Amino acid sequence: MHPALSVILFTTASGAGYGMLFWLGLLAPLGLLPMEASFGLTASVLGLALITFGLLSSTAHLGHPERAWRAITQWRTSWLSREGVASLITYIPAVLFPLLWLMDGAPDGVAELLGFLTAAMAVVTVICTGMIYASLKPIRQWYHPLVMPFYLLASVFSGGACLAGVAMFWHASPMLAYATVVLAAITLVAKLAYWRSIDRGPVRGPGDAIGLTELGTVRMLDPPNTEDNYLMREMGYRIARKHAARLRVIAVALAFVVPIVLLPFIPPVAAVVALVGLLVERWLFFAEATHTVTLYYGRTA
Amino acid sequence: MTAIPSPGAKKLGLVIDLDTCVGCHACAVNCKEWNTSGHSAPLPDFDAYQAKPQGVWFNRVHSYEAGEGRDSRTVYFPRSCLHCEEPACVTVCPTGASYKRAEDGIVLVNADTCIGCKLCSWACPYGAREFDEDAGVMKKCTLCIDRIYNTNLPEQDRVPACVSTCPAQARHFGDLGDPDSAVSRLVAERGGYGLMPELGYKPVNRYLPPRARAHHATPVETPAEPITNSFLRWIDRALSR
Amino acid sequence: MTEEVINLSPTVADEVKYTTCYMCACRCGIKVHLKDGRLRYIEGNRNHPVNKGVLCGKGSAGIMQHYSPARLQKPLLRVGERGAGEFKEIEWEEALGLATEWLGNVRATDPKRLAFFTGRDQSQSFTGWWAKQFGTPNFAAHGGFCSVNMAAAGLYSIGGSFWEFGEPDWDNTKYLLMFGVAEDHDSNPIKTGLAKIKARGAKSVSINPVQTGYAALSDEFLAIRPGTDGLFVLALVHELLRTDQIDLDFLVRYTNATALVINNPGGADDALIARDADGKPLAWDRATNAPMDATTPGMQPAIVGEYTLGDGRKARPVFHLLAERYLDGKYAPDAVAERCDIPSSTIRRVAAEIADVAFNQAIELDQPWTDTSGRSHAKMIGRPVALHAMRGISAHSNGFQTCRALHLLQMLLGAVDTPGAWRYKSPYPKPIPPAAAPVGKGYKPNSILPGMALGFPQGPQDLLLEDDGTPIRIDKAFTWDAPMSVHGMMHMVIANAWAGDPYKIDTLFMYMSNMAWNSSMNPGDSMRMLTDKDPASGGYRIPHVIYSDAFFSETVPYADLILPDTTYLERWDCISMLDRPIGGAHGPADAIRQPVLKPDRDVRPFQDVLLDLGVRLKLPGFVKDDGSALYHSYPDYIANHERSPGIGPLGGWRGNGTAMGKGPANPDQLARYVENQCFWQHHLPPEQLYFKHSNAAYLRDAHAMGLVPNTNQIVLQLYCEPLQRFRLAAEGHGAVQPPETHRSRIRTYFDPLPFWYPPSADDVPELAAWPLHAVTQRPSIMYHSWGSQNAWLRQIYDRNHLYMNRRTAAAMGLTDDDTVWVISRTGRVKCQLRLMEGVNPDTVWTWNAIGKRSGAWNLSADAPESRDGFLLNHVISEFRTDDDGAQWSNSDPITGQAAWYDLRVRVEKADAGATEPQFSPLKRPPGMKPPADLLRFNAREHA
Ligand SMILES: Nc1nc2c(c(=O)[nH]1)N[C@H]1C(S)=C(S)[C@@H](COP(=O)(O)OP(=O)(O)OC[C@H]3O[C@@H](n4cnc5c(=O)[nH]c(N)nc54)[C@H](O)[C@@H]3O)O[C@H]1N2
Ligand SMILES: Nc1nc2c(c(=O)[nH]1)N[C@H]1C(S)=C(S)[C@@H](COP(=O)(O)OP(=O)(O)OC[C@H]3O[C@@H](n4cnc5c(=O)[nH]c(N)nc54)[C@H](O)[C@@H]3O)O[C@H]1N2
Ligand code: SF4
Ligand code: SF4
Ligand code: SF4
Ligand code: SF4
Ligand code: SF4
Ligand SMILES: [Mo]
DSSP states (O other): OOOOHHHHHHHHHHHHHHHHHHHHHHHTTTTOSOOOHHHHHHHHHHHHHHHHHHHHHHHHTOSOGGGGGGGGTTTTTOHHHHHHHHHHHHHHHHHHHHHHHHHTSSSOTHHHHHHHHHHHHHHHHHHHHHHHHHTOTTBTTTSSTTHHHHHHHHHHHHHHHHHHHHHHTTTOOTHHHHHHHHHHHHHHHHHHHHHHHHHTOOOOOHHHHHTOGGGSOEEEEEOSSSSOOHHHHHHOOOOOHHHHHHHHHHHIIIIIIHHHHHTTTOHHHHHHHHHHHHHHHHHHHHHTOOBGGGGGGTOOO | OOSOOOOOSOOEEEEEETTTOOOOOHHHHHHHHHHTTSTTOOOOEESTTSSSOEEOOSEEEEEEEESSGGGOEEEEEEEEOOOOSSOHHHHTOSSSOEEEOTTTOOEEEOTTTOOOOOHHHHHOTTOOEEEETTTTEEEEOOTTHHHHTOTTSOGGGOSOHHHHHOTTOOEEEEETTSTTSHHHHHHHHHTOBOSOGGGOOOOSOEEEOOOOOOOOOOOOOOOOOOOOSTTHHHHTOOOOO | OOOOOOOSSOOOOSEEEEEEOOSSTTOOEEEEEEETTEEEEEEEOTTOTTTTTOOOTTGGGHHHHHTOTTBOOSOEEEOSSTTTTOEEEOOHHHHHHHHHHHHHHHHHHOGGGEEEEEOSOSOHHHHHHHHHHHTOSOEEOTHHHHTHHHHHHHHHHTSSOSGGGEEEOTTTOSEEEEESOSSOTTHHHHHHHHHHHHHTTOEEEEEOSBOSTHHHHOSEEEOOOTTOHHHHHHHHHHHHHHTTOSOHHHHHHHBSTTBEEEOOTTSTTTTSBOBOTTSOBEEEETTTTEEEETTOTTOOBOOSSOEEOTTSOEEEEHHHHHHHHHTSGGGSHHHHHHHHTSOHHHHHHHHHHHHIIIIISOEEEOOOEEBTTSOEESSEEEOOEEEEEOHHHHTSTTHHHHHHHHHHHHHHHTOBSSTTSEEEOTTOOOOSSOSOOOOOTTOOTTSOOSSOSOOOOOSGGGSOBOTTSOBSSTTOTTSTTSTTOTTOOHHHHHHHHHHTSSOOOSEEEEESOOTTTTTSSSHHHHHHHHHOBOTTTSSBSSOEEEEEOSBOOTTGGGOSEEOOOOOTTSSOEEEOTTSOOOOBTTBOEEEEEOOOSOOSSSOOOHHHHHHHHHHHTTOBTTBOTTSOBSOSSHHHHHHHOOSBTTBOSOOSSBTTTTBOSSSSOOTTHHHHHHHTTTEEEOOOOGGGSSOTTTBHHHHHHHHHTTSSSSOOOOOBOSSOHHHHHHHHHHTTOSSSOOOHHHHHHHHHHOOSSOOOOOOGGGSSTTGGGOOEEEEEEOOTTOOTTGGGGOTTHHHHOSSOOEEEEHHHHHHTTOOTTOEEEEEOSSOEEEEEEEEESSBOTTEEEEETTOOOOTTGGGOOTTOHHHHTOOOGGGGOOSEEEOTTSOEEESBOTTTOOBOGGGOEEEEEEOOSSSOBOOOOOOOOOTTOOOOOSEEOOOSSSOO
16 A cells, blocks of 8 residues: 555554543543643643644545545544544543643543543544554455554554653653553564564465456456556555565664663653654555555555 | 445446457447546546556456466456445445445445545455546446436437447446346356455456357367378269359 | 435437548447537447447547547648658648649659559548549559458459458357457457357357467467468368368369369460360369360369360369378378477367368258359358458468468368358459459550559469569569569558669658558668658659648658648548448448548548649549539549449449449439438348359349449359469460569469468578567557557557567566567567467567657657557568578568568567667647647536
């Protein structure tokens, strides 16, 4: 699949954003984070900024951004629509929570409720995002049980790292950072398991696509049109195995290993490195995904 | 509405005969010709006279080879929307622009509400969705909805353009929901099949497999025995003009 | 959200007009829908005899052809050097004035200094007549480089031929053998026919080195080695004779199998057919034990043995010679298998299958009919084995004899115009060979040629040679180089005119043929010759070049004067009875084109231009006595011209509107055609549908319609006597004899019975250096060079590859997409490789005419057609040199058919990069706008 920058930025940034809101909304009411409203405000703004930036960049790749509002209408069937709805709803508690916190100095009472609500909605939104991909049968690397969980893990992990990074400036206890280290490890395991599994296939060929495997090996003789059309440019993206392997190492190092080492000491740096690493991981998530339409063009998928 | 209507009785679709398809592209070009001024008009072409000519087609004809050596065979394969019964291209659509008609099962895109998010093209396993990069909306085979019911056309012309133009009669149109329809019977006789059924999209269109090569009831091969008295056998053959 | 509201019944068009497609030469009927004065949709005409409603990919892209940005806009006059493409736009008056001046001088001095050659047009009866009235013998259409081998072999053997002149009995055949056909002129009917026979479960066998298109549909695919079909077919003949599975009744009644061939080695009459006092062929009657008119009804002819004629001469029946020859071991399957690359067991099996179908599965139609001997038959007995063949056979230097071999096979099976077999398309059959001999002698200043330039020689006396033996025609057609070049030799014109051999010409006038590119062998040379100057005079060796094209083709820059034509939707055309009408096995038919749109440019239909020139030149037949125009326009000519009394361009609605074929001119004939969707068709009654060569009722009616000169039986010719007449000349007999240089070649090739010889290119010592055969195929979606200007069609192929067998490539260490050199004796082209299974291991091939010259057709200079596409033509030469250094035209020695597919090459790895050769990009002519890059064609709300 073509790794469109807008989509990669969106999923990574908003993923981290929702992750931050999740932790903030969950831990602050429980008093496990700095109590200063200034902290609540800063963290929320940063989280919301990441989300908003992500949402905006995702509308960038629309053919008709001005019609984007229509995307919330089909929540009954469409994960994309659900994501839209969820993300919009999330704004309400996510904005009110820090405001109330600011007003009555502490995230309790109604704010407490709003915090939990924010955390819940963040999770829901990220699940929707993950499901958009996890529900696409033509792409075996996406139609995979680990995809949605990974989206969720990556979100809470990267969000945790970011929040820990912010919290450091308010001399928070390293607890969150430690928790994030654990999450990083789990997320990494999930990713490694995922890669292992998709590398195993099952792989289809042109014969499967045209349903004539019994005639023997099927090869493409000529494509229907000489130049690549939209379909092949959008779904026909190819990445060399060697190249992919190298990028996987970089992704693992930046997204997980380095952060695990740095988190206990300088969480902000760890967070930034993690985000960069996750961008690489997300790029691979697209680049390594093969679509069944490419079978018709003589490839395997 | 991207909710799939409860399956109606009528399932209009195409049956494509891979046994007689000669890969002539007539269906693809005639489709383009009709539809560029049709329901989803236009079907743009980019770099039309320049270095990378490519545009929107609702039907594309692929060429394949199957098998090896002397018994390899060349197979031509036209590919267009299969008007699936469980079309994820419809359910994933966030706007409702992509929909399946209740009355005949035709899957269409409403160009006025499509936001061009392209998700449906990701969701279609068969590459049947064509993005109009100029208009920023998704397009696709309409099953010639502006022909098949068109009262301005003579009865017999109310079939898809690709069907009426096929020189090899390799394309058939009809109601695959009706087991007695000509197309359904053809599918039954010839073992018609749907593409990648394991994906669960339940394509309506069917493909008829190439027939086993008609090996003539071969008479026992005559031995290469030497020719004896060949001329004598004709010398007094009674023939009359 | 609710579903969108859809208009299920939009108005398709405000106007529908019928006409005839011209995206290729198949002549399908089309229904053109117009909306707001623009093309909305073109579809096949269901009522049309040719396509019955279907339309191919090319026809479906007519809209893009009509609106092509490469359309010429206005007459052009060269201002820079020839080839530089510097033109200025001029008015028609000036253009026609110039042409008249040039042509007028030629006609007044030496009319043969005009060479008028036409290409893909369908108005040869008109252009040929124009040339005759002008007085030049130098006229021909493209047939000489196209498929004259098919036409000639057929017309000299069975009075009809493959090509557009015959068709398999699609509804009845049980066994189809297709030799070397990719698309043919019957593009749609063949596709429809193949589908029909598959539906019936009949067997089709494709003999072709490449398994694409029709071959891909066949039940059996024989990947034959190019140029060896003659061997394969004669091996089948060997088997049928050996097993005595032939239709002797058919042979004695309908062929010259019984004719007595004089056995007088060294004599002036040796191997000629013994004839009676009034020239009738003799056969030996076993009843009276005496020779008699071979066509005597009821006689009991001997088919083998030697007999002594009244005058003591010895003679043997044709069948005797034939059996003797083909029973010979050298035609046995085992002897030919390796050379043909087809296992001998397969050859024997195919022969057995053919025999089984022909004789055990014969078709009997309950249809009485009467033959020309007056014998009435209760049934029509058919041998349901049908053959079809095209350029895979004809484009070789042994194509004529190979095609004769195919017809021999048909005759032995009794499978000529019988149920289930190959059938004549009206107006065929014709007498064998057709009566008219070529006319060239007697050209004089300011006078018409005594007859049509092209014709059918019966022997040396009909050659077009001056008394001193020099060729009369610039292309050297009808000379000892190619005595039976019945379609002329267009591929030799530029080379000969440049060399001034046999003489210098003044004006080269071409129409609808891309001679500076894909229709030339060795186009680079053609360009050089067209631009070369004569050091003496300083002028061009070919002083004037006039060209009519509709588009900016590669040839345009090489002309001095461009007469821009209309598109096929803007003019009247006539697919004439006098030329190649749309008639089928079911009966005669012809068609017209009518303008459906007005030109939006300053262009004129070429036929009108030719008429106008005729008037300006005051050509007889074009002007009244007072010098005014006889026909004010081409449609006027179509309706009112009479070639001979009662015979005009169109056969329908003659006279008062009821006469068919023959009858007085009818002024509103065209109106009747338009009413009838632009075609006319007559259905033969059932008793006339088969055995047309010997069907008394058919011949009677055909004669009445002017299709045949008399009602005589058309005796099929197993033995081709005219060939022997040439051969005797080579052996020193007769007034007209070949020069020494030609004797052995004439003796060898002019064999009255078909035989196989290696294609010239295979007949060389150092063959090992050229291990591969190289051929081209027609892509179904492109018509020669026209297709690439078409925004839709070029998306399907905007470049071509060289296809090679996967194993062959592996052995050479080559893989898919490698860039390679294709090297022949005369040059090399660089191109990209594509591997496949379904191709003969010793053969490489590519699509024809996809490669374009940069800038041509108003495509951007970096278009893939020129950057990545290529023409095989660059490695094909119009000449070949034999062992003793003598130079010959690269053609069939009998018909002069260009031997495109004799090509032998070797393939070597090359560095990646653009294809080669590359030529300097062509400049867009004045008045032609740069093409749009984004097309949003929509006839409904149009921009
Ligand atoms: N779409 C389309 N249709 C066309 C044309 C076009 O350009 N495009 N051109 C028209 C014209 S002008 C003509 S003349 C006709 C030609 O009609 P075809 O004869 O069908 O044209 P070719 O492509 O030359 O086909 C030659 C075939 O013979 C095979 N072949 C080559 N050498 C041999 C051999 O030695 N033996 C055998 N058995 N096969 C061999 C080739 O693989 C190829 O399949 O087509 C006409 N129709
Ligand atoms: N390598 C190789 N070369 C081949 C062949 C092959 O098989 N292999 N085939 C040969 C054969 S059989 C043939 S017939 C030739 C065909 O080759 P050509 O006779 O050159 O056919 P086209 O390329 O179609 O060129 C016809 C010209 O007519 C012009 N034209 C198109 N429509 C009109 C019109 O309406 N009016 C006018 N005035 N002009 C028009 C086109 O623009 C083009 O310039 O190619 C030959 N060349
Ligand atoms: S038109 Fe018919 S034969 Fe030609 S490609 Fe399409 S389906 Fe095949
Ligand atoms: S083929 Fe693709 S576009 Fe057509 S209905 Fe099925 S999924 Fe949707
Ligand atoms: S591109 Fe249009 S039709 Fe497709 S999913 Fe998006 S909005 Fe729906
Ligand atoms: S049904 Fe109509 S839109 Fe669909 S492929 Fe055929 S012609 Fe094109
Ligand atoms: S075969 Fe195609 S291009 Fe040729 S005349 Fe028929 S429709 Fe037109
Ligand atoms: Mo041709």
